Amino acid sequence: MKILFVFYIPSGGVETLARQRSLALKKLGINFDFLYFQKGAGIQNINEKVYITNDDQQIREIITKNDYKAIIIDSDYPFLSRIRKLGYKGKLIYEVQGLGSFSEAEHVLINARAIVNEYADAILYPQTPHLDKLIQTYYPVKKKFSFHNCIDTSSFTYRTVNMPNEENTIIGWVGRIEENKNWKDFLLISSELCNTYKNLRIWMFTDDNLGNPKEKIQFERMLNRLSLKDKITKYSNIPHEQMAHYYSRIGNSGGFLLSTSRVEGFGYAIVEAMSCMCPVITTDSDGIKSFVFHNRTGKVIKNNIVENGTLQASELLNNPNLKNRLRINAQSYIKENFSLEKYSIQFSNMLKDLDLL
Known part of the structure; x- marks a missing residue:
């Protein structure tokens, strides 16, 4: 199964999440491509297939040739309607990450209601109290999933080799x-x-x-x-x-x-x-x-x-x-x-709930 992840720019915690999620799901035969609208410094970290474009025709070609079963769109809610107009028929998941302060997140989620309710099949967000409160308030009947993000603790862990003695x-x-x-x-x-x-x-x-x-x-x-x-x-x-x-x-x-x-x-x-x-x-x-x-x-x-x-x-x-x-x-x-294994179980359960597995 192939899934496309969409975000503005490869940088920060959202870019980290995209790669960690890809690692977690690969063992289950679920592969991710990434679509970013502009270049960013995080591109140096990515091993997955990545597209950098904000052009409608190019995006249409990407979704046509790859047969994505689902597309996860992070933060950019107008893209939900845009991707439908470009002909995408599969599942759309609106992911809430990286929205900034409480007031900024509330502003986005209020403005996003009409589009998310019409075009998204579900909302995905981390187990964060202020996000949970906002999403429960403004999206009471929308299908939603919430679980911790993940990290590969086997490779991103305490280092002991070639470590200097710190003077300060x-x-x-x-x-x-x-x-x-x-x-x-x-x-x-x-x-x-x-x-x-x-x-x-x-x-x-x-x-x-x-x-x-x-x-x-x-x-x-x-x-x-x-x-x-x-x-x-x-x-x-x-x-x-x-x-x-x-x-x-x-x-x-x-x-x-x-x-x-x-x-x-x-x-x-x-x-x-x-x-x-x-x-x-x-x-x-x-x-x-x-x-x-x-x-x-x-x-x-x-x-x-x-x-x-x-x-x-x-x-x-x-x-x-x-x-x-x-x-x-x-x-x-x-x-x-926050293991990859625990995340893969929770994510695959979400896919089953959406009739994708």
Whole structure:
């Protein structure tokens, strides 16, 4: 069986999900092609058949020659009606991932109602409280499926070979320079910590092709104002498979991944760090509720992000035993609950429900 996955651009957590899902379902004889409307840095990570086009005639040719039994369309709800007009007769699944803040997600899901209700056969979304609330509210009678995303913990895991002895303690951050990722509070927390812990270094992993240009200017100005330029190393568009190496190094250094997002539909970077035994400290960004449990698998920042985030980080830096316990618990939890095997069962059950298996 062949399924087509459609999204705007290969980047971020949605691109990661597409590849992980493909791995999970391949053993069941289910193969995925990807269609993206424009090029993105994530193209370097993809081994599947991928099309880059937003041209109707080319898309019509793609769906005609490949006989897809289902098409999964992520976020871009107008494409549901568009693909039907191009002649596609199979099952359409509208996937809700990567919609940003609660208000942004609500705006999209309200506007999408007429098209989704008319053209989609089902809605698919992760087990995230704010998404579940919105979808149950605005799509009460639509067929819907919700289960955890997945990660290949056999390959994307803690690395031990060719790992350097770290001279500094490292704090990591992953995201685009945009409002919802809340890079401003990250820099403020980093500044507070660097004033206390002189051997700290900051690694920021971004996609320089994306993000808000005005905020990028503000970012550079804030770096100068907080005197963080010498403390921060920015990495742009690191190949995904190499990120396990960086997460492992952060964990080995005695540091952690700090996530300051306001709202996340899932939070793949956090799951990946946990799989690599890199401790995580994160805001209560909703998507993390399924896997980060305070002082059990990570640390959760409450209330005042800068003040409480600095406090949680200091506690972790000063308590090696807690840090080690969180590393072990986190990796174990991800292996048990987000495996490719578990995902393949849930996804195939969805296909059976849709009369595709």
